[in-house]
Amino acid sequence: MTTHPPKGPTAPGTESLSQLGRQTVQPESPETAELERVPAPHKGRRYVVRFTAPEFTSLCPVTGQPDFAHIVIDYIPRDWIVESKSLKLYLTSFRNHGAFHEDCSVTIATRLVELLDPEWLRIGAYWYPRGGMPIDVFWQTGPAPDDVWIPAQDVPGYRGRG
Amino acid sequence: MTTHPPKGPTAPGTESLSQLGRQTVQPESPETAELERVPAPHKGRRYVVRFTAPEFTSLCPVTGQPDFAHIVIDYIPRDWIVESKSLKLYLTSFRNHGAFHEDCSVTIATRLVELLDPEWLRIGAYWYPRGGMPIDVFWQTGPAPDDVWIPAQDVPGYRGRG
Amino acid sequence: MTTHPPKGPTAPGTESLSQLGRQTVQPESPETAELERVPAPHKGRRYVVRFTAPEFTSLCPVTGQPDFAHIVIDYIPRDWIVESKSLKLYLTSFRNHGAFHEDCSVTIATRLVELLDPEWLRIGAYWYPRGGMPIDVFWQTGPAPDDVWIPAQDVPGYRGRG
Amino acid sequence: MTTHPPKGPTAPGTESLSQLGRQTVQPESPETAELERVPAPHKGRRYVVRFTAPEFTSLCPVTGQPDFAHIVIDYIPRDWIVESKSLKLYLTSFRNHGAFHEDCSVTIATRLVELLDPEWLRIGAYWYPRGGMPIDVFWQTGPAPDDVWIPAQDVPGYRGRG
Amino acid sequence: MTTHPPKGPTAPGTESLSQLGRQTVQPESPETAELERVPAPHKGRRYVVRFTAPEFTSLCPVTGQPDFAHIVIDYIPRDWIVESKSLKLYLTSFRNHGAFHEDCSVTIATRLVELLDPEWLRIGAYWYPRGGMPIDVFWQTGPAPDDVWIPAQDVPGYRGRG
Amino acid sequence: MTTHPPKGPTAPGTESLSQLGRQTVQPESPETAELERVPAPHKGRRYVVRFTAPEFTSLCPVTGQPDFAHIVIDYIPRDWIVESKSLKLYLTSFRNHGAFHEDCSVTIATRLVELLDPEWLRIGAYWYPRGGMPIDVFWQTGPAPDDVWIPAQDVPGYRGRG
Amino acid sequence: MTTHPPKGPTAPGTESLSQLGRQTVQPESPETAELERVPAPHKGRRYVVRFTAPEFTSLCPVTGQPDFAHIVIDYIPRDWIVESKSLKLYLTSFRNHGAFHEDCSVTIATRLVELLDPEWLRIGAYWYPRGGMPIDVFWQTGPAPDDVWIPAQDVPGYRGRG
Amino acid sequence: MTTHPPKGPTAPGTESLSQLGRQTVQPESPETAELERVPAPHKGRRYVVRFTAPEFTSLCPVTGQPDFAHIVIDYIPRDWIVESKSLKLYLTSFRNHGAFHEDCSVTIATRLVELLDPEWLRIGAYWYPRGGMPIDVFWQTGPAPDDVWIPAQDVPGYRGRG
Amino acid sequence: MTTHPPKGPTAPGTESLSQLGRQTVQPESPETAELERVPAPHKGRRYVVRFTAPEFTSLCPVTGQPDFAHIVIDYIPRDWIVESKSLKLYLTSFRNHGAFHEDCSVTIATRLVELLDPEWLRIGAYWYPRGGMPIDVFWQTGPAPDDVWIPAQDVPGYRGRG
Amino acid sequence: MTTHPPKGPTAPGTESLSQLGRQTVQPESPETAELERVPAPHKGRRYVVRFTAPEFTSLCPVTGQPDFAHIVIDYIPRDWIVESKSLKLYLTSFRNHGAFHEDCSVTIATRLVELLDPEWLRIGAYWYPRGGMPIDVFWQTGPAPDDVWIPAQDVPGYRGRG
Numbered sequence A, B, C, D, E, F, G, H, I, J: 001m002t003t004h005p006p007k008g009p010t011a012p013g014t015e016s017l018s019q020l021g022r023q024t025v026q027p028e029s030p031e032t033a034e035l036e037r038v039p040a041p042h043k044g045r046r047y048v049v050r051f052t053a054p055e056f057t058s059l060c061p062v063t064g065q066p067d068f069a070h071i072v073i074d075y076i077p078r079d080w081i082v083e084s085k086s087l088k089l090y091l092t093s094f095r096n097h098g099a100f101h102e103d104c105s106v107t108i109a110t111r112l113v114e115l116l117d118p119e120w121l122r123i124g125a126y127w128y129p130r131g132g133m134p135i136d137v138f139w140q141t142g143p144a145p146d147d148v149w150i151p152a153q154d155v156p157g158y159r160g161r162g
């Protein structure tokens, strides 16, 4: 009854993937993490893809304490989309990496821009409070195109207690 | 006391419908599902129709695992509106269909565009997390017209736990 | 101590009202419901009036089953405002009236436009789910004026269960 | 350790105030309420001041029944800001005043405009339901300036029960 | 396994910092608080940094009573970013400082503008109710640039009880 | 691939049903509505079944105005469970029925008790506000058994506006 | 089609009512307000009736300033239920009445107990903040019976801002 | 730096598992799904394990239409805990299985009771609305022990629209 | 029209109050703050009074950093109730006081117990996060009486970001 | 003006602490983390202390993938309370530790029980979803005492998307 039955690791356009549908190991650093891409479906249609990563964690570069963030990435593909399992492994590779909030957030976006050469991309990084006061970082590659639909990220602000 | 009493299956403009108000069977695939349309009421008025489908499910094309999405479709009719029972049956026909998130989302929109030739249409597909990280896909046929009212979809972002 | 004491049914501009401050009966259909208007206060000031009707109900024209909607109407008066008790009675008169969602929603707006000749008007009709999938209808008389303040309606989307 | 210690009723620019920091009595009507103003700090900076009054109450001019509203006022000062205690007393002076929703809302804004001659002002009045159907009124003095930051009021819509 | 191991107080660009990663004392007033800055990473990328301070408190200049606010600051760095621990200490230095809401809010923004010379900056100060009626203050250095992404602050309005 | 394929109207224990899986008409009054029951599955297991009906509507017996309620029913079956389509038709049959809130709520429960002879049953009826003040009615057949799990209904209270 | 058609002011058990379904005037004080009762339907069934009054207002007995409260009343009738329109008029009669929070809350309950002689009654009074700090008052006639279902009132606590 | 490094598929007590940490296929029916168990850690400690499955789907046994549920399972292990990947595969095996809500919910609990012989177990099944009216099913093996901590499931009730 | 007109500072039972309805100064420490009491109204009725203080702030006794808490106090009066303005001044007197969370929370309760000799009292202190991890402290004088109604405090837990 | 001025690292009962108010390093494993305790204040008063840790992370013992949890700990001290900075460091030491959810949750509680010998303690561990399905673990040392106030943890359940 399955009309488009699962095709396994040899599905069209996925032959070269080294991680999807396979047992993988956690990369130890962002440098050694392998971000992979596949051809964007529906060429000529300008759509937005949003990834939400509520479990991002890295280290403070000065004190070594763990930092946590909720990260949301929006992009409009040109020729490529990112393969999501490799993106997940890339993001988890920051687990033992030390960097400032502003630096870390923009670095992730930069790596994706290099890989995908997207028409447009933005990142919102919503960091957990330190000293009672959270930092958020927002960056995009350029003005958002007027004619593509890009919903607000609408991550709720931090409210303290009570 | 009913002023416009129910008219039954022969109400004006609905004579040709094969599914509304009848016992139907679930179509086995998107290809065999029959999407139906009826003439748009209030010709000349440019209004938006929004469908919300919180129970969409399909299969991962590589692993065969079930995927779930919350889907919202907005469109401005030209001559036709989609008959809602046939749309529901069409969406449920993806139950055993394997396709990537990006592909699946844009395919649904494409099928509706072919059927309805609407003035404008967009789809927001909000997929459940896999590996802790959800994907959303947003597409529209072109820039949203400035003079038609199109409220934000405002589907809340994924927040993890706790 | 009351500085502008209640004036009773003869308050200025309300003499001709047949329903406000009186015992009334439910009209049996939209056609027999009497929508009433009073002169708009603060002539020359362009403000928005919003009505919210969370208790709208009508009948499906094909199956005769009850349908329910949450309706929000915004308008900018020119010379008249609608008298709210008559509007309420008008809306409750759809209780035994059969019409499609799209038709019903635009019909209400049309009747108000004829009565009030407003500078601008829009209606948002948020129907309860049928078959697990709700329909919303959005219509406005034309582009919203840039220089009048018209807040978003922000009715939350349907979310399913859990 | 207080660096700018409280100065008492003779703080600069507040000498002429008759109500702030003093025992006051409730004014009996809007006409007898004394709205007071003080020079706007940070002349030349165009900022927005928002007051939220969730406890507004007046009377229905026809039936004498109490009406309730949640009111939000935004304005950009030119030379003056309103003294907040006098504003509160002004708003509570509507307690025994009879007026229609639309009238009452615009009257408050008008009085503030006369007192302050602000660069821009708007009022949102969110009335409690009567007959199951609330009315909201929105008015502003003119188009909102593009280059001043004026966040949405985002008062949630009325939802009925359940 | 740490790829960018914590570098301690001598991490590049942080040598001159006197407070980060050190035991510090609470400054007694805004005047004696030392706001510090570090070079902005990713020069040439125009991003937004948001600080949220839900625990701001100062004193009423007339009555000496404590006031509380939830404060959100957004800015686009030019050459500098503010060091966050020094910002926290600066904000807590208002603890025994007396100033009006409007004054206090704009003063904080002004101090940051002098320190950072940012491309753009805004402050939203959401004060707790006094007399049942809260005041919010919104200010920005100039029009928000169209091509940089600046999400809404979306701090919920005050709702009273019930 | 369906392991327990749909059995159609002759599935075991459903042969006598006159409404499930068939085209039906809306009953015109509670008296003429036919509530149906089927044998309870898992005899000997004491479980709770909860129905939620957010679209209940009836008429005020004095003024004839429509009333609306959100209704939740919990029960522990003994030998029978109610067939849900017949329950829905029964509830919609109150559409043109006039009764007080307290009366109407307990009447529904009574009818179910007579039909099902359940071990235990309760009804919560959450009526929309009239005159700004909603009424809720809560009734149960007797003390809730300690050893059966009956979660709270947790329908949110009415909050007015703002 | 109405099965129990509205009966007008002579419906059984309501003949003696002086206010329901009639034009009424606001009583000027609690002492002059006329609370009315009707025979409880479904004698022998022990159910709970809940009234929610989100629009209660009275005066501070010392300063004369208006106070506001959200009030919820639960009771189990013995022979009588309160007529809801008269209850509403009674509650609005506190509009110009001066009393402390604790006193006012318990007074309302006491009056109802005298009128109805209920099996059990409780009142929750949730007052708006004064001086940044709200007071709630909770009272009941005695222990809540174990075998009658009395859901929690669950009015959300006050949270301040942000 | 990993102190308890991942042990791979030969970790103590997991040798016999056939699905965890391996590529698996979706079972085609509940009967062919293999539920697996591992020895409960911390023998002698009586703790509760809660599984939440927001993506459950099965078929209506009469009409073949897809049904959806949000399911929550709580249990106190005796000697065994369920292996979570096998539980997930078991639950997804209902995808093409036809059964009534009440039956389906209790069947899942029964299967787990047979596998685990737990001290206590309960299931809450929160089904999506059909015909505008959802059904929930609640079952437990017996009275909840007083001395083990079992938090409420607190799945929000269905609210309709608006 | 005021039936119980404000009585001013000589209202019965309030003659001895030194702070209510008067200009007051902030006490500099908890030791010098004067907590005042008045006779409890409705002697013989056992009711609960709840105070919510969302703006509590004190200092860390080791580092001198500001701490913040949301505090809720419930008590059943015997002969006295606390005068609320003096309670507010007492709580704000902790502004420059250094004490641990556990100590500070129980100290406040102890002072109230000494003043009021209540039948029963409890305090919930919900502290803002430090180091990403908040502490709450809960204490009561003894078991809560079964026959007095004491609603849950239901202050929401801390959730982090996103 | 500080009445209990910060005492620095030699405050009574804190002399032996090795981590509070000092620069510390992250412990590399739970075994090497040093949990510290201080004498419980207010001996003889039985109060509850709640810690909330929304940023807990460990590794899956089989696959090495990061797991995340929101953890809440409640306990009633006997002679000791845990020093909160050492608790935070202990919890962050699980960052590179591999253990099953059930095991990890109970291990943390066990370590605290050994350190503190509390009168009573419980842990709620709310894990992020894996495979779309989260696990929660709840454990307590024994029945909760009836006469100590222990509020519900009320961590919201997982809801999927939309």
Ligand SMILES: [Ca+2]
Binding pocket: A160, A161, A162, G159, G160, G161, I054, I070
């Ligand atoms: Ca707060």
Ligand SMILES: [Ca+2]
Binding pocket: A152, A154, B152, B154
């Ligand atoms: Ca939005």
Ligand SMILES: [Ca+2]
Binding pocket: B160, B161, B162, I159, I160, I161, J054, J070
């Ligand atoms: Ca969290």
Ligand SMILES: [Ca+2]
Binding pocket: B054, C159, C160, C161, C162, J159, J160, J161, J162
């Ligand atoms: Ca959902």
Ligand SMILES: [Ca+2]
Binding pocket: C160, C161, C162, H054, H055, H070, J159, J160, J161
């Ligand atoms: Ca769900």
Ligand SMILES: [Ca+2]
Binding pocket: C152, C154, D152, D154
């Ligand atoms: Ca909005």
Ligand SMILES: [Ca+2]
Binding pocket: D160, D161, D162, F054, F070, H159, H160, H161
């Ligand atoms: Ca509802």
Ligand SMILES: [Ca+2]
Binding pocket: D152, D154, E152, E154
């Ligand atoms: Ca917004």
Ligand SMILES: [Ca+2]
Binding pocket: E160, E161, E162, F159, F160, F161, G054, G070
């Ligand atoms: Ca309210």
Ligand SMILES: [Ca+2]
Binding pocket: F152, F154, G152, G154
């Ligand atoms: Ca509850």
Ligand SMILES: [Ca+2]
Binding pocket: D054, D070, E159, E160, E161, F160, F161, F162
């Ligand atoms: Ca309000």
Ligand SMILES: [Ca+2]
Binding pocket: A159, A160, A161, E054, E070, G160, G161, G162
């Ligand atoms: Ca806050």
Ligand SMILES: [Ca+2]
Binding pocket: C054, C070, D159, D160, D161, H160, H161, H162
């Ligand atoms: Ca609604």
Ligand SMILES: [Ca+2]
Binding pocket: I152, I154, J152, J154
């Ligand atoms: Ca609760």
Ligand SMILES: [Ca+2]
Binding pocket: A054, A070, B159, B160, B161, I160, I161, I162
């Ligand atoms: Ca999160």
Ligand SMILES: [Ca+2]
Binding pocket: B054, B055, B069, B070, C159, C160, J160, J161, J162
């Ligand atoms: Ca959904």
